[in-house]
Amino acid sequence: MKIVVAYAWAPDPQEASVGADGQVDFSRAKPVVSEYDAVAIEVGRQLATATSSALVGISVGGPATGTPVATKAALSRGLDEVMVASDAALADAGTTRTAQGLAAMVQRLGDVSVVLTGDSSVDSGSRMMPPVLAGLLGWPVLSDVQKVSVTADGVTVERLLREGVQQVSVTGPVVLALASDATQPKAPGMKDVLAAGKKPVTKLEVADLGPAVAEGTVVSTAKLTGPARKGIVINTADPAAAAAELVGALRAAGVIGSTGGQA
Amino acid sequence: MPFQLSDEQLLTRSAVREFAEAEILPIAAEIDRDHRAPLESIPKMGAQGLLGMIIPEKYEGAGSDYLSYMIAIEEVSRVCGTHGVMIEAHTSLASYPILHFGTEEQKMEFLPDLATGRKMGAFGLTEPEAGSDAANLKTTAVRDGDDWVINGQKIFITGGGYAKTFVVFARTNPDVPSHKGISAFIIDRDTPGFTIGENEQKLGIRGSSTTPLMFSDVRVPNSRMLGQPGQGFEVAMNTLDGGRTGIAAQALGIAQGAFEAALKYAQERVQFGKPLTTKQAIQRMLADMSTDLAAGRLLVYEAADLEDRGEEYAIPAARAKLFCGPMASRVTTQAIQIHGGNGYIMEYPVERMFRDARITEIYEGTNEVQRLVIAKSLLR
Ligand SMILES: Cc1cc2nc3c(=O)[nH]c(=O)nc-3n(C[C@H](O)[C@H](O)[C@H](O)COP(=O)(O)OP(=O)(O)OC[C@H]3O[C@@H](n4cnc5c(N)ncnc54)[C@H](O)[C@@H]3O)c2cc1C
Numbered sequence: 001m002k003i004v005v006a007y008a009w010a011p012d013p014q015e016a017s018v019g020a021d022g023q024v025d026f027s028r029a030k031p032v033v034s035e036y037d038a039v040a041i042e043v044g045r046q047l048a049t050a051t052s053s054a055l056v057g058i059s060v061g062g063p064a065t066g067t068p069v070a071t072k073a074a075l076s077r078g079l080d081e082v083m084v085a086s087d088a089a090l091a092d093a094g095t096t097r098t099a100q101g102l103a104a105m106v107q108r109l110g111d112v113s114v115v116l117t118g119d120s121s122v123d124s125g126s127r128m129m130p131p132v133l134a135g136l137l138g139w140p141v142l143s144d145v146q147k148v149s150v151t152a153d154g155v156t157v158e159r160l161l162r163e164g165v166q167q168v169s170v171t172g173p174v175v176l177a178l179a180s181d182a183t184q185p186k187a188p189g190m191k192d193v194l195a196a197g198k199k200p201v202t203k204l205e206v207a208d209l210g211p212a213v214a215e216g217t218v219v220s221t222a223k224l225t226g227p228a229r230k231g232i233v234i235n236t237a238d239p240a241a242a243a244a245e246l247v248g249a250l251r252a253a254g255v256i257g258s259t260g261g262q263a
Numbered sequence: 264m265p266f267q268l269s270d271e272q273l274l275t276r277s278a279v280r281e282f283a284e285a286e287i288l289p290i291a292a293e294i295d296r297d298h299r300a301p302l303e304s305i306p307k308m309g310a311q312g313l314l315g316m317i318i319p320e321k322y323e324g325a326g327s328d329y330l331s332y333m334i335a336i337e338e339v340s341r342v343c344g345t346h347g348v349m350i351e352a353h354t355s356l357a358s359y360p361i362l363h364f365g366t367e368e369q370k371m372e373f374l375p376d377l378a379t380g381r382k383m384g385a386f387g388l389t390e391p392e393a394g395s396d397a398a399n400l401k402t403t404a405v406r407d408g409d410d411w412v413i414n415g416q417k418i419f420i421t422g423g424g425y426a427k428t429f430v431v432f433a434r435t436n437p438d439v440p441s442h443k444g445i446s447a448f449i450i451d452r453d454t455p456g457f458t459i460g461e462n463e464q465k466l467g468i469r470g471s472s473t474t475p476l477m478f479s480d481v482r483v484p485n486s487r488m489l490g491q492p493g494q495g496f497e498v499a500m501n502t503l504d505g506g507r508t509g510i511a512a513q514a515l516g517i518a519q520g521a522f523e524a525a526l527k528y529a530q531e532r533v534q535f536g537k538p539l540t541t542k543q544a545i546q547r548m549l550a551d552m553s554t555d556l557a558a559g560r561l562l563v564y565e566a567a568d569l570e571d572r573g574e575e576y577a578i579p580a581a582r583a584k585l586f587c588g589p590m591a592s593r594v595t596t597q598a599i600q601i602h603g604g605n606g607y608i609m610e611y612p613v614e615r616m617f618r619d620a621r622i623t624e625i626y627e628g629t630n631e632v633q634r635l636v637i638a639k640s641l642l643r
Contacts, residue, residue: 032277068270069270069273069274072270072271072274073274073277076274076278184285187278187279187281187282187285187311188274188278188281189278189310189311189312189325190275190278190311190312190313190316190325190327190331190335191312191320191325191326192278192312193271193274193275193278193325193327193331194271194325194326194327196271196274197270197271
């Protein structure tokens with residue numbers, strides 16, 4: 001039985017800069033195993049060890065994804081082996097094409113019980129990959145997964161939802177998108193770094209992924225915008241007056257109730 | 264010399280940075296303020312493989328190359344100089360001489376515990392009357408049957424408070440020229456007659472335990488002699504040759520941490536309506552600091568790379584230490600300057616880095632001693 005983790009070799013958000021116009025600039029950020037995918041690898045490692053399964057990383061991306069430093073970085077986090085397709089033609093592939101490549105890898109590997117992914121891709125934040133991948137595989141998908149345990153015929157997961165903790169059991173293979181705080185990924189140790197170069201890497205060509213289907217890709221073109229800021233400035237020269245003004249403003253906005261408080 | 268780090272060296276940097284920022288950075292200011300040795304970090308660093316990097320896998324080490332080990336010290340010191348020297352003294356000063364001068368039995372007995380951090384190591388050379396002039400040491404070891412009986416005192420021993428395995432130098436033959444009559448021993452902390460004094464109160468690297476060692480009729484079996492009788496001074500000097508690169512890496516890391524803090528501060532602090540980074544005087548300091556760091560890094564990496572390739576590295580190591588110690592003092596003082604008043608108070612990390620940097624000009628051979636070593640090689 002195999003447990004698979006889909007991961008991206010993506011620019012490190014810690015090295016991104018935010019311009020005056022609010023746009024995030026990733027151009028000078030070095031690539032890393034995306035931090036949410038590191039969570040998925042860590043959970044996958046625990047699961048694979050508990051069930052004596054092989055833990056296989058899969059990744060589809062531009063040329064950088066297949067460089068030795070990229071595959072070793074992923075392997076040093078605890079994967080047993082990786083399968084990658086890296087090509088200029090895949091660099092800006094949309095969600096559908098990328099998911100199609102990942103699905104082809106899962107099918108090629110065979111005997112896969114669980115595919116784990118991170119919470120969302122850090123760079124676009126679209127959270128579309130897990131459902132598209134599951135759709136292509138014809139498997140169920142669960143998001144916001146906090147905990148996973150393997151059962152005799154499937155998995156039981158805990159999802160942290162706004163309403164509370166939900167427990168779900170699934171039989172058969174499944175795609176699980178982990179919550180970003182499902183676990184704290186552990187930094188690779190020095191032995192892990194050296195062992196990474198000795199683990200198997202399988203490289204696939206673009207043709208191995210099957211012909212690209214007509215893209216139903218969603219491209220977000222608008223800038224991310226939050227609720228408009230009101231720009232209210234409270235003068236703090238007199239703290240008591242400032243507090244009263246703040247409370248008044250919060251009440252007016254309906255953030256706190258207008259009655260029941262002690263004046 | 265062109266420098267291209269290997270994948271493993273690059274990944275060592277990112278892995279150690281991730282670990283250091285998660286596990287060491289959160290306690291760096293507190294252990295400095297309280298002069299507290301961070302014992303809780305020892306098992307964590309051990310599990311990470313940071314306490315046995317240059318020890319072969321056969322002895323439970325990671326088997327990393329020397330340059331990766333320098334990168335690790337640099338990255339740890341970038342957030343905390345204390346943790347940097349804890350790793351350095353344990354590895355370069357205690358484990359290294361056992362690896363290079365030990366018998367196979369000694370290696371099998373001591374290295375696995377050291378490489379995993381189950382036991383920490385320390386190096387006892389300096390004495391009240393023998394600092395730079397280490398060959399003048401007065402501690403004696405007298406043969407008695409199958410044992411040696413050791414008497415004397417050491418001072419300023421890094422890790423004294425928590426180490427279990429000590430590499431200690433003592434005079435075994437008073438009748439030959441001073442440096443020829445010294446031998447090295449591996450001594451367990453719990454040996455009767457061996458006592459460890461109070462921690463020194465220090466300017467910097469305050470979390471690193473620095474203590475005197477007292478030996479009163481301490482019996483050590485002959486099987487615990489490290490190297491041959493009379494080879495002790497050579498063991499010490501050879502150990503310090505490599506240790507110098509380690510301290511240079513510590514200095515480099517401290518300076519790097521201070522530079523990054525100063526750059527960030529300069530970008531955020533607004534005076535006269537614009538960020539400090541718009542002032543030429545500040546830009547000039549930042550440019551000088553980054554140039555200093557780049558030069559120091561090349562010297563450290565070159566010395567480590569020579570050691571990895573089995574070439575002569577003692578003089579490059581001395582040069583790296585002679586440059587990086589004062590460089591770290593320079594860069595950390597500029598980092599304070601860029602922070603203005605905030606640089607002088609404990610809420611910001613640069614005053615700690617400034618204090619931590621200073622020792623790198625003193626221990627494992629002062630600046631003056633490095634100059635002696637380098638000049639001697641030029642004039643021979
Ligand atoms: C925090 C800390 C940790 C330490 N850790 C260890 C450890 O783990 N193990 C260990 O064995 N030791 C350790 N030491 C000792 C350290 O290595 C010595 O302090 C150092 O070598 C200098 O010796 P000294 O203090 O006796 O100074 P001295 O030798 O007395 O030197 C005083 C000054 O004179 C200069 N000087 C001396 N001789 C000459 C010369 N011939 N020509 C020109 N100038 C000269 C020196 O450069 C210095 O400026 C540590 C020291 C400290 C402070």
